[in-house]
Amino acid sequence: MNTLMFTINMKKIKISHEVPFCLLEKSREFNDYDYCLPHLMDENEEYRNFFIESRARSRYIVMDNSLHELGEAYDSNRLMYWIYQIKPDEFIVPDVWENAKASIENAKEWARIELPEGILKVAVVQAKNINEAEDCVQAYKDLGYKKIAFSYGAEYYHEICPHPNKDLGKAIGRYMVVHKLYNSKVLTMFDRVHLLGTASPIEFGMYKDIECIESIDTSNPIMAAIGEMPYTKMGLHQKPLANMNKYQDMSIDFLNEDLVEFNVEMFRKINGL
DSSP states (O other): OHHHHHHHHTOOOEEEOOOOGGGHHHHHHHOSSEEEOHHHHHHOHHHHHHHHHHHHTTOOEEEOOOHHHHSSOOOHHHHHHHHHHHOOSEEEOOOOTTOHHHHHHHHHHHHSSOOOTTOEEEEEEOOSSHHHHHHHHHHHHHTTOSEEEEOSOOHHHHHHSOOSSHHHHHHHHHHHHHHHHHHTTSSOTTSOEEEEOOSSTTGGGGGTTOTTEEEEEOOHHHHHHHTTOOOBTTBOSSOOSOOHHHHTTOOGGGSOHHHHHHHHHHHHHHHTO
16 A cells, blocks of 8 residues: 555646647647647647647647637537547546536536547536535546546635635635545545646645646646746746737747746746646
8 A cells, every 4th residue: 555655646747738829839848748729729720730740749638628718618519520530638528617517417418428439538527615516526426437627716716715815715725625525535546636727826736645636737837928927936926817818829929938938847846746
């Protein structure tokens, strides 16, 4: 058992930072895997070709359902189209923002849908309180999902940790939810968990004793660089105002690449990743 614990504690957490189109190629130098937004596959040829090339290179690919960007999950027919074209290693099945019941119903439906061999289905916990979150996790596990994700922006996180800095409160609140589920054995060291985004870049250092965290994605260090906000040893006091939806097409001429590299390096350093 001691050997098993040591092995799991030493497991590397995979990290991916979403970037503007102009940094797609460079992102392969610092991202452990490529995070795909399917609606952009239909909208942008450069983005589409990047992921076609990633598949050809056998890069690890996680495909989202674009809920965060669109306000609702992308069209199911287009999701299926790109699943078969790209064959991602993981696919985040459609969820409904802060709606546990609807998200569980979607998970039930997608549990029955056959995908190409080797694609892992991931279900996202959506809830308005920690009890709903616990029910959601248990429902997904009962449905056979082997990996579960937690979004970063749920309002109830801030209710759990009503910090004066709302961004920091949400980050700590999500940690408190995952920590409680882990302590109560709803989540165990043998589960697989993905953390979607963050409201504060220092959040991930808090999970060092929660062995089920397998991967994270966040554009925070990139968006901070776009906003000319260098990370400090304490990260940032607030979430960058810049939103990737508005900066996908930005020119490399207006981007401080040195600051991008600095923030990406600092992100890993301050979180011990």
